[in-house]
Structures are given as structure tokens and as C-alpha cells.
Amino acid sequence: MMVKQVIIALFISVTLFTACSKSNSGGGAPCQPATVASEKNAMVTYCVANGINYQTDSSGILYQIITPGTGATPNLNSKIYITYTGKLLNGTTFDMQTNASQTGWTLNSLIQGWQIALLLIKKGGEIKIVIPSALAYGCIGSGPIPSNAPLFFDITLVDVQ
Incomplete structure (x- = not known):
């Protein structure tokens, strides 16, 4: 009986490992992240x-500070309240938030591109950023965001706590 349980556990482990190493396309090819240069x-x-x-950040993010802000500067542990619009580079809006009270996220829990870019402004600031896919959702994508999609965001940092 113990051998049967070990074989079943081994089969489940191999199946899960194989499934996790595949891309989200179901085609069996491994996820291939795009390079920033590409x-x-x-x-x-x-x-x-x-x-x-x-301007170009060393990470590959392209950004324009519209308003630098004058309040607190966020850090990765800050709770941020923002308004934003997110678009694919074909112009399709995939997300938007016009009510900052609906946000209140810890910066270190967000995509890496936001973690880099939002440190460039202070409370009350606005920044436009174009993020390489490697600093967003990579080769996996997320919901309406396809794999390897660079993203545009217009973000206003309403509050920092």
C-alpha cells in the first residue's frame, strides 16, 4: 500500500512540475521572455x-515626469494611493482607476516597473511610463495583457503612507 501511495505522489509531482514549466498557451513550449532591447x-x-x-531609466523603462510632486517620496514599503490608466502599445486600455481610495497598495507588491518608476516622483506627482514586458507581466501575461507586452501607464501618486 505504501509503494502505491509513493508512486501516486511521484506521478502527481511530475505532472505538476511539467505543467508549471509550460507556457500559458498550452502548446507545450516553454515561456520565452522578451529582452528589453528587443x-x-x-x-x-x-x-x-x-x-x-x-528619459530612459537604466532598467529600460522610458518615462516622462509630468509633475514631480512635493509631498512624501514613496519607498518599497509605502502604501500608495494612485489614479492611473494602463494601455497596451496598440492603444487598447486594459485597466483604469480614477478613484485613488480604491487602491492603497504596498508598492513592493506591484509589478517591478511600478516599483522603479514610482520612486521617481513624490506625493502629488504624475508620471508617464512605458515598461518593458520583463518588468511587467513577462512571457506569462495577465488577463487582457498578452505575453511579452510592453505597457504604458499614466500614473498620479495621490497619497503616500
């Missing part, structure tokens, strides 16, 4: 087409 042209094209006078 997405840079599309990101720059988006900025130029949308009037974003960008």
Missing part, C-alpha cells in the same frame, strides 16, 4: 507617436 524600438515609437518626451 522591445525598445516599439516603446520609443509609442512615445514619439504619443508626444511623450521620455
Whole structure:
């Protein structure tokens, strides 16, 4: 009886490991993340087409500080209250929040691109960012966000706690 349980446990473990190592496409190919360099042209094209006078962060994020803000500067452990619009580079809005009281997230729990970019402004600041997919949802994607999708966000940091 014990041998049967071990075999079943081993089968379940191998099945779970195999399933977790596959991409979300179900095709069996492993997830292949895009490089920041491979997405840079599309990101720059988006900025130029949308009037974003960008700077480049060493991480690969393109950003424009619209308003630097004058209040508290967030850190990774800060609770942030924001309004934002998120778009794919084809212009499709995939998320939007106009009521900052609906946010209140700890910065270190959010995508890496936000963790980098929001440290560049203070309370009351606004920033436009184009994030490489590697600093967003990578080759997995999320909901309406496809795999390897660089993302645009217009974020206002309403409050920092």
C-alpha cells in the first residue's frame, strides 16, 4: 500500500512540475521572455507617436515626469494611493482607476516597473511610463495583457503612507 501511495505522489509531482514549466498557451513550449532591447524600438515609437518626451531609466523603462510632486517620496514599503490608466502599445486600455481610495497598495507588491518608476516622483506627482514586458507581466501575461507586452501607464501618486 505504501509503494502505491509513493508512486501516486511521484506521478502527481511530475505532472505538476511539467505543467508549471509550460507556457500559458498550452502548446507545450516553454515561456520565452522578451529582452528589453528587443522591445525598445516599439516603446520609443509609442512615445514619439504619443508626444511623450521620455528619459530612459537604466532598467529600460522610458518615462516622462509630468509633475514631480512635493509631498512624501514613496519607498518599497509605502502604501500608495494612485489614479492611473494602463494601455497596451496598440492603444487598447486594459485597466483604469480614477478613484485613488480604491487602491492603497504596498508598492513592493506591484509589478517591478511600478516599483522603479514610482520612486521617481513624490506625493502629488504624475508620471508617464512605458515598461518593458520583463518588468511587467513577462512571457506569462495577465488577463487582457498578452505575453511579452510592453505597457504604458499614466500614473498620479495621490497619497503616500
